[in-house]
Amino acid sequence: MLKSRRRPVFVAAAVCAAAALAVVLLTGLAGGGNNGVTHVAGSNSAVLYPAGHRPAAPDFTATTLTGSKLAFSAYRGQVVVVNFWGSWCAPCRQEAPVLAVTAQQYRPDGVSFLGVDVRDDTASALAFTRQFGVPYPSISDSGSTITLDFTAVVPIAGTPTTLVIDRTGHIAGAVFGTATQQELTDILAQVMHS
Amino acid sequence: MPVNLALGHVSTDFLIAALVIYSMSVVAFAGDFAFGRPRRAASAASGQQAQDRAAALATVGAAPAGVSAPATPPAPPASLPVSGAPPGPAAPPAAGSAAPESMPEVAVPPLRAIRQAGRWVQAAMALAAVGAAAHTVAVVTRGLAVHRAPWGNMYEFVTALTCVAAIFFLFVMVKYRAWTLGVFVMGAVVVALGLAETLIYTAAGQLVPALQSYWLSIHVTAMTLATGIFFVAAVLGVVYLAADRNARRAAAGRAASGNGIMRRLPSIEQIDRLTYRTIMFGFPVWTFGVIAGAIWADQAWGRYWGWDPVETWAFITWVLYAAFLHARATAGWRGRRAHYIQLLGFASLSFNILVVQIFIAGLHSYAGVS
């Protein structure tokens, strides 16, 4: 039925279709890969969000490790550093002294620190805060609901994660992973003068 | 619901009865070979061959020049030989003679054909039918005893698939007058059932939670049916290879073509076609079983295909039977080679049931055999 001159065109079309298919499949079937994240530190990267591009931090109320109620809205008007941690989390233990020192250092400037304790029991968490002399309160988030709220606006991939929230309640900077003194001070410098 | 042990025992009793009756039918089929009416298998088969050749060479093209085929009178449309008739098909008058009249014959009805085949065949078919009935009762009572489809572990699976094979082959024997193959297929059923009874017998019992699903009735039923059908095809494949080897040796002059059993069997082409039709029947059922299994796997394990060992071997089996179907359409691969492929497919199926499910750890280990 087909003119013999048109047949090569169809064959070529078939080859191209097969090739396109191959590309799709190779990326798809070999895809996913071993991106398995176990509940430990993500990549060690600090991020800054320029003014005007800062996602709004969610509001929440929670209970602190010592049992008192805490509303996040009470922090509006201050710079808040929110640190997601757990007593089981080895990188969190590594960065805990840095956070404690930085918290003390910036307290006169009106910067508050708040810990969010994930997947933990209160006794172990309090032992952690005693051990590292954590000078700021932490709230209990064993069901990861507060983490869920924050993950809607910033990509929290694991623990530890540190977020810096500006005075208007927007997330201005983040460290996805173990935070170093340098990273914290750099971010805080930016946020406090913006 | 608690398992009805009494009914479970009834099931086992009926199974033993079926085993005995099947064995008797095998003896009767063999008796037909030894003592039954002589059959004109070879000449009717050659008539069939001539028909096939004519069909193959007929080029019904656009040119009005017409057909270029040898002038062979067409044989009557009966598929397999009916014994008792004088040798040779009834030859219609040659084409082109005055006042021509020839109409294709309608085949002899099955029951009459069985009666014409002689007492041994009558006895064998009757025994096979009774055996299959007992077998069915055994399977059904097992299902009633455990309040679910009776294929939840390997013993039940083998029992059920041999029942499918027996009933399916009874149907084939009646439709295609293939009782000369009865001794092989029913013999294989006896062996399989006997091994199941002795080696992997499991008393009626409950299923683990993973198997408590209506998908059992769908997926495993389909696999049971397909395996039973492929079982028949495998036996026929072995018969084909034996007949083919015999024919080749006879052609080479190394064996007398008058070997008793071989003469009584249908022609090689007929066995080949029967096997092909059987696999054509079983392949869609197997495909459906795999699809149903994938749907169930998604319900239970969260993914419809995970290359679990049993899934992988079911896939391998599917590919091999697909290769058989392809081979039938590829010049040089029909005949012996295609049957090797088909038997390889059944070997992989059996390997899947007998070895992979028991010995290779995976999500699919429900054999129930310790």
Add this chain to the structure above:
Amino acid sequence: MTDVRAPEADPFESPAEPDEPGRAHRDPAGGALGLAGWLKWGWRQLTSMRIALVLLFLLALGSVPGSMLPQEGTDPGGVQQYYTSHPALAPWLNHLGLFNVFAAPWFAAIYLLLFASLVGCVVPRTFRLAGSARTLPPRAPRNLTRLPRSAEYPTTLAPAEAAEVAATVLAGHGFRLRRPGSDSNHGDDEHWVSAEKGYLREAGNLLFHLALLGVLVSVALGGLFGYKADRLLVQGTSFSDTQSALDEFYPGRFVTAHDLGPFTITLNRFDASYITSGNQRGQPSSFDARVSYTAQPGGPARTFDLQVNRPLPVDGAKVYLIGHGYAPVFKVTDSRGQVVYDQATPFISGTSGNFLSQGVVKVPGAQPEQLGFTGVFVPTAIEVGGVLESVFPAADNPVVSLIAYAGNLGLNSGVTQSVYEMNTAGMHQLTSAPQLLQPGQSLKLPDGQGTITFTGYVPWVSLAITHDPGQLPALICGLAALGGLLLSFMVRRRRVFVRARASGPGTTVQIGGLARTDASGGFEDEFASLAAELRSAHSQHEGE
């Protein structure tokens, strides 16, 4: 040779498309094959049935090691074990990709070649099928008695009328007809009908093969846009579907953590029941996880009864109950009398059966030295020759056996550790032998190091959260493949011809028919009944 041969040219195919690969085209100048010639030859080879057969074999063969050897995706622990038990062989197998067969490039090459062969074969045939949708059957041959099936009988009708009647009968059966056109001379011999039926067979065949291609594309879709995640959840606790709260997260290539649905699930209660007597004693009979969940934060809370074959659909994903185990609850007081640990600790059951489980308790908050415990939880404990064994999977007589350590757990260095394993390299053992505790009992550590109390136990469940957008397309394509398969098996392409020749005062009607050679048969009966019907139709019209 007694092998049954297939015809070299199928009468139902036009001569230009044999199944066999043709010879490569030579350069018109008569020289050697040019590059185009080689490519054409290669393409012909690839799309030949023989190569398709070889590729099918390779596909089957290649799948075998994927089922025999432990695979990275499903059993990474098994792969590790293989390395330790076969240290020389394992690296070689790894180079060949045999520990991840189904993602290996060579396996992909096999099925991609197979599908290229399929596409190259199916696409031209699809065009041909579309083109043949309107082609007519060939003209009736002169001598119909030479066909495989034929019949002949006289009738008193005139040849033209006989042919008309035959055409009507055949049309009534759904045959596509061809009659002598006005261009042919209406000689005495030109009253015939050509009829053909069964075009759906090729359509079914093509549908089957294209649907298989569709399945492959659907699988790829799922791999690109789907994800899998795992989470272990202790009874009484809850979790939210966010990346940091998941134990494992395997996103597809185009999936980000943002695509996770914002649900929260609480495990209110998990019950497992086992058969208590008879020869199936110890076999599980039901698993039941009662959960409550919210599909988004602040949304209404719903309850669901999660079971093995009953996943929870939420936010476009499905949550599956995969496994369960025991989490003994420990409370640890350190040397200063402070409670430094108080939680249910999931223990993992191994292969020893009856849920004999192992786990560790890490207490980094203990002062002055960190404490650690390795433990074995035995649900129904019986001591056999000094060894604790579990004889029943339910917790009828729970006992926990602990070995205590003190020292440096290694957590403060920042290196991630598994919560199920403890590195005792920096620790010293406090108790010489494993200590057994029943629920409520405490173990006092030497030198006033503290106490550990086994307060009780709760169950845990492991959940899988999956999303696969390729699932439904794969199912549809699978069913389409099945439909195409059934069509191609059940429908036969066959041709029937009728010729009416004047003979004496009346007409001799000749009928001939043939079916495609590898048809499944049954044409004999159809032809016989058609012939009978034509004859009776002719007789009826004689009477008028």
